[in-house]
Amino acid sequence: MGIIVWCVLFAIVIFFAFVVTRMAAQNKEDGLHDTGLAIIEFGRAFPNEAIRQLQATENGQAIFVRLHDNKAGFMRNMSRHFACHLIEPGRVRVVSSQTGRGLVIDFLDAPHHNGDFEFASAKESAEVALWLLGNYIAEPDKDLPSDHISAANKH
Template identity: 75%
Template sequence: MSFIVWSVIFALVVLLAFVATRMAARNKDEEGFRDTGLAILEFNRAFPHEAIRQLQATADGRVVFVRLHDNKAGFMRNMHRHFSCHVLEPGRVRVVSSETGKGLVIDFLDHPHHNGVFEFASAKEAAEVSLWLLGNYVADADLALPPAEKPAANKQ
């Protein structure tokens, strides 16, 4: 009799673990990239040699734009079961402000299936991301640096 009781308890524990795992996976899909740590881990898994300088999530948390070193940007989208990560080269993206002022209408020339309207929490965030994508971003910290000396031209 005790064997049957222990078998039922074990089956219930396994069932509860399965249900908890499924609910956690569903919450992860619904949450998107609200956790910036998850976004950093996923992007570094896809592109381990790219240095991340800054992240900016859309208002719904489904998409994260990544500012990378050497004037490049990245793009991450939650695709429910996986994350789609891309490195974007300057000049390979078309960006227009949306009608709301807080969003961007983006055409990815190399990844057209990701084209769309991306809404941010503020117009400032949208403007900053547009500069990353267009390759024109100059951070406030960069403006404070003294100008570098230009090397002398090669004389022949």
């Protein structure tokens, strides 16, 4: 009878140890710190977009994606899935946060993704802001002929 009680207690201890280690591993893996996973998930959502560069937030809950042709994208961890979003030119507002390492971003087409995004450094924050500014330039303005620009400067 004593051996059965000890076996049951041992099984309970093993079960709790398993549960605790699984919870710790899950909390550690929450987020998008794995850039390979981010590339796969964004590629699955937008197979025709070429990714040039990724920049994760400090907590790994969001990744900003620099795409070809000055386009930008965004991924956010939504606990059970990843939300992927293409940012349309002119459809985002960006303001630097008080810390200098973050951006306060309003997505006009996806307001549920609005928020304050902190990066590991001010350099990373500035780089993402430049991607979003590059994305903000309207297509017709990018393709103005150089003689049109020089003629406008003469007046």
